Amino acid sequence: MSTNFRARNMAEHQIADLDEQLLRRKLRTTESPCDTKARVGKRELKAFCSNDYLGLANHPKLVAALAEGANLYGVGSGASHLISGHSIAHELLEKKLASCEEKHIPNARALFFSTGYLANINAITGISRLAEQGQASIYSAKLNHASLIDGVRLASAQNKAKVTLFDHQNLDSLEESLKQDTHPLKLIVVDGVFSMDGDIAPVEKLLHIAEQYDALLMVDDAHGFGVLGEQGHGILEQAGVHSERIIYVGTLGKAAGVSGAFICAAAPFIEWLIQKGRPYIYSTATPPAIAHTLLSSVELIEGDEGITRRKKLNELIQVWRDEMIFSSWEKTPSSTPIQPVILGSNANALAVAKLLDEAGYWIPAIRPPTVPVDTSRLRITFSANHSVDDLRELIQALKAIEKIVGSDL
């Protein structure tokens, strides 16, 4: 009993510490579907913070597809994929997803997961287990997403993989290290679109390096699938690359508007992950109704509506870049719908987020450990459902706040 009380004291102390450092996160409960306006409590806020880039999360065709999927398959899968949970809906979705990337990954096969977090953990730990203990060497970009970081940590703990961090904007140190690396398995791991900065990884150069030094290249395109490329197939389509060395991860809860993720790679890698990927083997399959909905979502992404929605996003990005140039707040070299405004301290970011809230906007302050210390920020994101006028109003609101709090926050 006393142990329990000590643990509770510890929890209370830790939370008080977070409060003191302005690092405590708060849940806000919405009462409306995900869209550009959110009902939160009694208020309606203009939301510029979701990852629903194409505005599909409340699309009538996908709402209907989910109802249809539930009618066809019920609401649960009942077991993991390898027991009895793998339905024809999963199979059709995986075939479709593989077809999206097959121009870029020869002999492509896809594997569907319930979340991107799990897909990343599965890909990194599974691929590193192709080598004996201590024989894999992983190169991970410093600003990679937490799910990649955790996958790398797990591979290091489970399989004694060697881990080296690199700067994705300057690949010299990556090349230098790879030159001297004698491990039989080398894996470079990188975000496709960096989730907090919005910039795009130099995937062509990375692939060239991977080929030169006999490495695999894993690209987590969580924020690129649906958004980048003429057909929305993501960063590989946009870069026009082609190689069997690529392990691609796309997520389906962001631009695709639903939930889940997939790994796409050459067939032998996928077969290995089915045999040895622990999150894949030991987890109940996602409801087939979700897979059924996602099939419609991928068709929307590839079709005329997807093309129109991506055009709209690009128009919004252009307006932002042309009109926010007059603000002296720090921005990042982003050409994607993720457009951060970097404000420095936690206090600064919280103060600006609060003023935005008072003006009717929902853009939470993003703080460490999600971003490096002293780079707390607003992570502003666009949806194809925003109008240019919505965006111009936000820009005016930001400029008015900048005048109040000063440009040198």
Ligand SMILES: Cc1ncc(COP(=O)(O)O)c(C=O)c1O
């Ligand atoms: C770059 C990146 N990878 C992976 C994930 C995890 O994806 P999911 O939300 O599907 O678990 C995220 C989500 O926030 C992300 O930003």
